[in-house]
Amino acid sequence: MDGFKRRRELKKSHILQAALTLFMDFGVQKVSIKEIATKANVSQVTIYNYFESKNNLVHEVIKHYISETWWEFESLFDNDLPFPEKIKKLIFAKTETAQHINSNFYNVIMKEYSAGISYIEELYQKKAIPKMMELFEEGKREGYVDPDLSNESILMYFHIFKEAMQREDIYNKILPMTEDIMKILFYGIIGKGDHPN
Structure with missing residues (x-):
């Protein structure tokens, strides 16, 4: 990549990060291009030149946000932590995000998700599901996941969860319950046990 392209990509990255910070704090509707330009230290024209x-x-x-979030999760999946610690960190990360994301920005993300935007669907199918299955295989090996559970049933469980999360009547209500939902997703309604099976 030559110097011009590198500078262009760096400027684009600054704009995306500035917009993300503002959207996380105030939502999409309340943030103007002018405010994003000021935070990114670029002109409004530059933003329109890059994004139209x-x-x-x-x-x-x-x-950009989904890529960043996925990178964080992927590094957790590939970490040497024991299975229960990985699950705790996944729940904590989701809970932290839920506490710091503006509900308007969350709803905009969920609308894209429910619309089946190809980027999100592709990441889910090609990266997230295989990594989650690896994680549950690890849990089976360590005795924290019932080894009699078939991969097909685990996949179906995640598919049902995903389908539900794409419904507006559900994703509009779920943000305050993120921690509980993540606990149910990973531990079931009985709750986590303190010891392996």
Whole structure:
């Protein structure tokens, strides 16, 4: 990558990060291109040159946010921590995000998710599901996941959860319950046991 392209990509990254910070704090509707330009230390014209419209910028910010979040989760999956610690960190990370994300920005993300945007669906199918299955295989080996559970039933469980999360009547209500939902997703309604099976 030559110097011009590198500077262009760096500037684009600054804009995405500035917009993400503002959207996380105030939501999409209440943040103007002018405010994003000020935070990114660029002109409004530069933003329009890179993204053409606020809608395109919002879409790119969501892709940027999901990529960042996925990178954090992937590094956790690949960590040498024992299975229960990985699950605790996953729940904590989701809970932390839920506490710091503006509900308007969350709803915009969920609308893209429920619309089946190809980027999100592709990441889910090609990266998230295989990593989750690896994690549950690890849990089986360590005695924390019932070894009699078939991979097909685990996949179906996640598919049901995903389908539900794409419904507006559900994702509009779920943000305050994120920690409970994540606990149910990973531990079931009985709750986690203190010892391996």
